[in-house]
Amino acid sequence: MRSSAEDATRLLNKWKSELASLRVLFTMEGCELKFDGRIIAVQDNILLIEGPRPCQLWLSISSANFEYTDPRETRSARARITAEITYICTLSIRQANGYLCLLNELRRSA
Numbered sequence: 001m002r003s004s005a006e007d008a009t010r011l012l013n014k015w016k017s018e019l020a021s022l023r024v025l026f027t028m029e030g031c032e033l034k035f036d037g038r039i040i041a042v043q044d045n046i047l048l049i050e051g052p053r054p055c056q057l058w059l060s061i062s063s064a065n066f067e068y069t070d071p072r073e074t075r076s077a078r079a080r081i082t083a084e085i086t087y088i089c090t091l092s093i094r095q096a097n098g099y100l101c102l103l104n105e106l107r108r109s110a
Contacts, residue, residue: 001067001068001069002065002066002067003066003067003068003091004066005061005064005066007066007068008061008066008068008091008093009042009061011068011091012039012042012047012061012091012103013042015038015039015103015105016038016039016040016041016042019038020038020039020105020106021036021037021038021105021106021108022036022037022038022039022049022103022104022105022106023035023036023086023087023102023103023104023106024036024037024049024051024057024101024102024103024104025100025101025102025104026057026059026099026100026101026102027099027100027101028097028098028099028100033057035051035052035055036051036052036106037049037050037051037052037055037057038050042061045060045061045062046058046059046060046061047059047060047061047093049103057101059093059095059101060095061093063095063096064093064094064095064096065093065094066091066092066093066094067091067092067094068089068090068091068092069089069090069092070089071083071084071086071087071088071089071090072084085107086104086106086107087104087105087106087107088105088106088107089104089105090102090103090104090105091103
């Protein structure tokens with residue numbers, strides 16, 4: 001479901017305040033970065049996610065498109081079961097240049 005920038009920012013700040021564990025997947029031409037981390041800053045349209053040291057991802061969220069998904073919305077039954085066990089929800093951030101960042105909130109037992 002498409003999400004407004006305001007709703008996405010609220011969710012990002014919620015995850016920051018709760019120290020939520022996230023599985024991060026960032027893709028761009030010819031490159032993919034995947035790690036588990038936490039949001040440490042959301043300000044001035046910049047998102048900062050910290051993973052295992054020294055991994056940090058700085059992401060501009062100005063003019064990005066956001067999409068919120070719930071694992072229960074996964075079409076394939078097999079994939080849905082796996083997603084429901086692992087993730088609470090996903091926020092997709094697509095930048096104007098086409099780069100994509102998926103933030104999957106991990107269940108505590110994952």
